[in-house]
Amino acid sequence: MELTEEQLMIQDMARKFADAELRPIAGEIDRSGEYPLEMFAKMGELGFMGLNVPEQYGGTGTDALSYAIVIEELARGCGSTALGVAAHNSLACGPIVLMGSEEQKKKFLPELASGQAIGAFCLTEPQAGSDASATKTTAVRKGDTYILNGTKIFVTNGGWARYLVATAVTDPDAGPGGISAFVVQNDLPGFVVGTKEKKLGLRASGTFEILFDNCEVPAENLLGEEGVGFRTFMKTLEGGRISIGAFALGIAQAAFEAAVDYARDRKQFRKPLSAFQSTQMKLADMDTEIHAARLMIHDASRRRDRGEEFGKYAAMCKLFASEVAMRVTTQAIQIHGGYGYITEYPVERHYRDAKLAEIGEGTSEVQRMVIARHLLSQ
Numbered sequence: 001m002e003l004t005e006e007q008l009m010i011q012d013m014a015r016k017f018a019d020a021e022l023r024p025i026a027g028e029i030d031r032s033g034e035y036p037l038e039m040f041a042k043m044g045e046l047g048f049m050g051l052n053v054p055e056q057y058g059g060t061g062t063d064a065l066s067y068a069i070v071i072e073e074l075a076r077g078c079g080s081t082a083l084g085v086a087a088h089n090s091l092a093c094g095p096i097v098l099m100g101s102e103e104q105k106k107k108f109l110p111e112l113a114s115g116q117a118i119g120a121f122c123l124t125e126p127q128a129g130s131d132a133s134a135t136k137t138t139a140v141r142k143g144d145t146y147i148l149n150g151t152k153i154f155v156t157n158g159g160w161a162r163y164l165v166a167t168a169v170t171d172p173d174a175g176p177g178g179i180s181a182f183v184v185q186n187d188l189p190g191f192v193v194g195t196k197e198k199k200l201g202l203r204a205s206g207t208f209e210i211l212f213d214n215c216e217v218p219a220e221n222l223l224g225e226e227g228v229g230f231r232t233f234m235k236t237l238e239g240g241r242i243s244i245g246a247f248a249l250g251i252a253q254a255a256f257e258a259a260v261d262y263a264r265d266r267k268q269f270r271k272p273l274s275a276f277q278s279t280q281m282k283l284a285d286m287d288t289e290i291h292a293a294r295l296m297i298h299d300a301s302r303r304r305d306r307g308e309e310f311g312k313y314a315a316m317c318k319l320f321a322s323e324v325a326m327r328v329t330t331q332a333i334q335i336h337g338g339y340g341y342i343t344e345y346p347v348e349r350h351y352r353d354a355k356l357a358e359i360g361e362g363t364s365e366v367q368r369m370v371i372a373r374h375l376l377s378q
Contacts, residue, residue: 014074018073043085052093067089071086075251079350120161138150174227256332300314
């Protein structure tokens with residue numbers, strides 16, 4: 001259960017980067033809603049933008065556990081940054097590594113792994129959320145190109161991504177088996193960046209609407225064969241759930257640490273808050289749940305690294321960690337009292353940021369469905 005020496009080094013590097021570069025700006029960029037894109041290049045130099053990319057394509061090729069550790073540490077420093085990095089690694093690089101041809105890997109992955117290009121994933125649509133098989137975006141083959149038409153929403157990194165993995169229907173009569181996946185470059189004719197969403201939390205992480213208006217995508221950008229797109233993104237989301245669990249865990253850890261510091265410093269009735277049993281019980285519960293969530297995330301990661309079936313455990317850790325994050329951030333605000341409700345203290349931001357983890361990459365309700373499906377199919 002212990003981390004290896006290499007994993008401890010990666011954890012230390014990510015923690016130092018988060019403390020030095022992310023925590024000092026997290027509140028400011030949350031208020032402005034503007035993300036310093038040069039930060040992605042900095043993280044690229046550290047290998048954080050190519051964690052899932054094999055070394056021969058310019059990545060670091062780290063194991064799943066190391067990836068989860070990095071996302072946790074980044075989220076502890078800044079939720080918006082961690083979400084952008086997770087979406088880039090899991091949802092953009094992941095499908096290319098999984099289904100891309102050798103030519104596609106050589107073309108797209110080195111630029112993505114370096115952080116010089118940012119990646120995104122275009123899946124959700126106005127009428128296709130939890131039911132991703134309800135995709136309406138179409139892709140019609142026309143000579144050496146596919147013509148894409150449709151609207152994607154809630155695209156993390158969408159407005160500044162150079163390469164976006166998008167799903168579209170190539171065979172309307174085949175149901176989920178008629179959905180294909182493509183790598184779309186942001187300079188292709190018919191590619192349009194739409195609305196940037198205004199959000200409860202993670203305000204510095206750009207969430208965009210992406211429009212395909214007769215978008216001309218080279219046929220060579222098809223990932224795998226026609227009709228394998230649904231299976232591709234289901235496998236992609238399976239791995240991504242671990243990273244969202246780690247993202248939630250990092251936010252919970254940050255809120256917990258803030259609550260401990262405040263409880264020690266704040267005095268009421270001539271005693272620090274930490275001297276009151278009611279505060280101690282809150283902190284004990286928070287620490288216990290965070291520890292349990294971390295063990296679940298590490299377990300799911302290790303199962304993936306060993307090549308075992310990990311889908312149920314990915315859903316479990318994502319479900320549990322996201323709900324832990326909401327409970328911990330709520331209690332962190334309670335310990336801060338009125339100060340927890342104002343923007344001078346970071347716990348209100350942690351609370352707002354944590355909510356996304358119960359929704360993104362499969363809601364808590366969907367995770368329970370996934371877990372039950374695994375249980376009942378045995």
